[in-house]
Amino acid sequence: MYLLNRQQRHVVNYSWMLFSLLIIAFLPFMLFGGLYFKSFLLLKTHTLKDLIFLHSWHPSRGEFGFYPFIVGSIWVTLLAILISTPICLLTAINVTQYAKKRFLRIMHPVIDILAGIPSVVYGVWGILVIVPFISRYLGPWFGVQSMGYSILAGAFVLSVMIIPFILNIMIEIFRTIPTELKEATLSLGATKWQMVKHVLLRKALPGIIASVGFGLARAFGETMAVLMVVGNVIKVPHSVFDPGYTLPALIANNYGEVLSIPQYDSALMFAALLLLAVSLFFNLLMHFFIARYNKY
Amino acid sequence: METAIRIKDLNVFAGKTQILHDINVEIPKNKITVILGPSGCGKTTLLKCMNRLTDLYPELKVSGEILINDKNIFDPGADISKLRQSMGLLSQRPYPLPMTIYNNIAYALKLRGVRGRRKQSILVMDYLKQANLYEEVRKRLREPASRLSIGQQQRLCLARGLAVNPDIILADEPTSALDPISSRFIDEKFQEIKPHFTIVVVTHVLRQARRIADNVIFMYMGEVVEQGSASEFFENPKEEKTKSYLEGMFN
Structure with missing residues (x-):
């Protein structure tokens, strides 16, 4: 016995599903809206250009230049991706194409x-x-004085952190390439390495880009591990051995103790807004590349 | 009659199950040999043994000999790339390489050692014409091969298979996924080129076997039940199993 007949149950179920869907679809917009609303106090007195490109960060004087944080974040992220992507790619190829199944x-x-x-x-x-x-070996080896807490340290730690995520996706991508495609390539007389280089990598390219994009998004938002090793010095870094400061670290270090300074709270919200915007930008960029290389 | 491929005491195991039992067959040169049998009888495995695609499956244990030009392909010193190049493969479904239509064939040419753009381009056109594809793709050679229809893709794969300049063509149910027109073209093409190639076709379609075969190998449950010329096989089968298969008793 049911309270409602089939048609009514259908309507009820359907509306619940639609409701959940709408919540998820609107969540990013609500986040964006909320952060924009909260950072409005800052945006009222500063132009967007100044906020992004000015170097000076003196909240007590009302100077909010986010440039050092943005540069720090981007350096750490890109370096981490640069380190982890080749490692993951080679590992994924080895594990799926060369190594014994037991190894996987x-x-x-x-x-x-x-x-x-x-x-x-x-x-x-x-x-x-x-x-x-870094301070004892790598720095001196390059002839640089470094206290070790640096962009490079952040990038190293970050690259190790994102390896499992990128690697998992890449392994899955190489595993799903049909055996028949490999057979077709080998039957033309290609060696195994030629097959990997000319056919498998090309077939996997959209997936590889997607996995890197996923790693990028994770790396850019990672807070704790980076904060602990990157040095947290508000200065535009000139080399990878310099200390830096990242956007997530800025928020995590200062949120909650800044209520005395006007606009500071708002500035941190703006930092969050920047984070979100950059992540979105990376995301769109990846979609663009995937669409571009997905035609095969 | 000259023999192109001679298979001696071939056994294939997948773990503990035996897929092929003591296969002894001879495949005549410049003829169409059809490997016939119900699904799952080991036809495809036998075909894959011939160009050692079985190497891709670490779980398969192969023993015995396959002699091509009196050389055993399982010899440790055998050049597998060369061996595979001497056999064009046409699989059940077409698998175009993730490249343009043009490069699908140019890549095969490159592997074969054809250098020089001009020479390549002339040969690419030639092979496309041989596969009866040129007119259809003339204006879209730089498009990804995956945009072609299945029938066109299979003809592209045929062109690609011919482009490595093989002596032998291995085809694994090459028409099972195709429309009737593309199917007929492939069958007719085999007839046309057979003076220059040894062709081995796997199929479970009796009609197709009757249409194209010069020579038949009939397999059942991993064993060769009967082999011989097509006329003998269809008109005057010796084994009981063959008779009942031809009468449609199983499959």
Whole structure:
């Protein structure tokens, strides 16, 4: 026995589904709207251009130049991607095309464990291993004085953190390439390496770009681990051995203790808005590339 | 009659299950040999043994000999790329390479060692014409091959298979996914080029076998039940299993 007949139940179920869908669809807009509303106090007195391109950050004097944070964030993120992408790509190719199947079965739990480690732990590891490594060995080797807390340290830690995410997607992509395509390529007389280079990589390209985009988005928003090793000095970094400051770290370090300074609260909201905007930009860029290379 | 491929005591295991049992067959040169049998009888595996695509499946254990030009292809010193190049492969569904229509064939030419753009371009056109595809794709050579219809893709794969300049053509149910017109073209093409190639076609379609075969290998449950010339096989089968298959008793 039902309270409603089939038709009515259909309507009720359908409206619930539609409601959930709408909530998800509007969530980003609500976030954007909320952050924009909250940062309005800052935007009233400063132009967008000044906020993004000015170097000076003195909240007590009312100077809010986000440039050092933006540059710091972008450097750390891009470097991390630059380090982790080739490693992931080579690993994924090896595991799916060359290594024994047993190896993949071992790799999967390892990757999952790496993905599950809390970012604070990565941060601690960065402080204990990466920071001294840079100040004692890598810096002097390049003839640079560095205290170790630097853009490079942030990038190293970050690259290790995003490897499991990128790698998982890449392995999946290479696994889903049909065996018949490989057979077709090999039957033309291609060697295994030629097959990988000319056919598999091209076939996988949209997926590879998507996985890098996913890593990029994660890296850009990562807060804790980077904050612990990047140095947190508000200055535009001139080399990777310089300390820097990232947008997420700015928010995490200062939110909650700044209510005495007018506009500071609003400035942090603006930082969040910037984060969201840049993530969105990366996202769109990836979609563009995927669409461009997906034609094969 | 000259023999192109001689298979001796071929056994294939997948783990503990035996897929092929003591296969001993001879495939005559410049004829169409049809490997016939119900689904799952090991036809495709036998075909894949011939150009060692079985290497791709680590779970398969192959023993025995396959002799081509009196050389055993399972010899440790055998050049697998060369071997595969001497056989064009046409699979059940077309798998164009992720490239343009033009490059699908140019890539095969490159692997074969044809250098020089002019030479390549002349040959690409030539092979497209041979596969009866040129007129249809003349204006879209730079488009991705995946945009072609299935029938066109299969003809592209045929052109690509011919472009490596093989002696042997292996075809695994090449028409099962195609429209009648493309199917007929492929069948007719095989007849046309057979003086220059040894052609091995896997099929489970009796009608197709009757239409194109010079020579038949009939397989059932991983064993060769009967082999011989097509006329002998269809008119005067020796084995009980063959008779009942021809009468449509199973499959």
